[in-house]
Amino acid sequence: MVISRVVVGSYPNFRNEKALSFALSASYGYKSRYLLDLSYRLDGSSANGFENQYTKNPAIGVRWNAHHEEWIKSIPWINLASIRLTWGVNVMPTSTLERIYGKYNISGLYNQIPGIGIDYEFIPNPNLKPTTSMQYNAGLDLNLFNNKVEIIYDTYYKKVDNLLFESFLSNEVGFDKLYSNDAGVANYGHEFAINLRPLSSASDFSWTFSINGAYNRDVLLQLPSSFRGQFIKWGRFLGAITYGQSCWNSRFV
Numbered sequence: 001m002v003i004s005r006v007v008v009g010s011y012p013n014f015r016n017e018k019a020l021s022f023a024l025s026a027s028y029g030y031k032s033r034y035l036l037d038l039s040y041r042l043d044g045s046s047a048n049g050f051e052n053q054y055t056k057n058p059a060i061g062v063r064w065n066a067h068h069e070e071w072i073k074s075i076p077w078i079n080l081a082s083i084r085l086t087w088g089v090n091v092m093p094t095s096t097l098e099r100i101y102g103k104y105n106i107s108g109l110y111n112q113i114p115g116i117g118i119d120y121e122f123i124p125n126p127n128l129k130p131t132t133s134m135q136y137n138a139g140l141d142l143n144l145f146n147n148k149v150e151i152i153y154d155t156y157y158k159k160v161d162n163l164l165f166e167s168f169l170s171n172e173v174g175f176d177k178l179y180s181n182d183a184g185v186a187n188y189g190h191e192f193a194i195n196l197r198p199l200s201s202a203s204d205f206s207w208t209f210s211i212n213g214a215y216n217r218d219v220l221l222q223l224p225s226s227f228r229g230q231f232i233k234w235g236r237f238l239g240a241i242t243y244g245q246s247c248w249n250s251r252f253v
Contacts, residue, residue: 016098020044039088040185047093049100049128059088080143087136094164095128099179123175128194129162131181150195157188167224180223189216 025039041057048055052056066081102124104113135158142151163183169175193212199205 010221018046019218033068050126055091061086082141084139090133093130122177129181132161146217148197152193159186184222186219
């Protein structure tokens with residue numbers, strides 16, 4: 001059990017955030033061939049909003065060490081062969097007490113008594129939610145020819161919901177901005193690495209030749225309805241992103 005208390009800020013914008021977490025994990029292995037990892041975490045935070053004060057974070061991972069199978073041991077050029085599969089959910093608070101309850105400042109005088117007024121920079125939103133990330137991973141590990149060739153491959157898919165999004169409001173509202181959870185993205189890709197060790201392990205010298213590469217894509221899944229499926233970013237650059245549009249990058253070394 002992990003208990004933490006965080007106090008941040010100073011007068012006149014003092015805020016007091018609290019968090020409470022419980023975590024449980026378990027592992028099981030059978031003859032070093034089949035491995036299972038389970039974990040579960042319950043997080044409570046005062047920065048999660050009124051309706052989502054406690055979040056659940058489960059995760060599971062399995063691994064098959066095929067090189068421990070009898071029929072694999074008979075193949076002399078395979079030193080290691082493993083397949084990995086993982087799935088997990090991670091829910092993290094991205095808001096603050098100010099965004100949930102509003103921010104109040106000591107300003108002005110009434111009968112020589114300091115007054116307290118709300119800050120109109122952003123409108124309070126008690127329905128803010130923590131950001132939820134769900135990810136799948138699959139991987140392959142191979143060591144071949146007396147560990148002279150090492151191959152590592154990973155593929156993943158990650159979906160992020162309830163992203164904190166800042167919207168600017170019209171002048172008639174009276175507040176400048178609204179924070180909401182109306183944004184979502186997805187990431188997926190492939191990554192690999194090949195390591196070659198041409199010299200014998202008994203050699204006095206060590207030489208490793210490596211090749212690695214990756215292909216990753218980001219897809220916008222959700223925006224506030226008022227944006228009508230398009231978001232324009234102003235700043236150092238100007239660009240538009242629409243629903244279903246993906247941004248990709250790849251590298252090869």
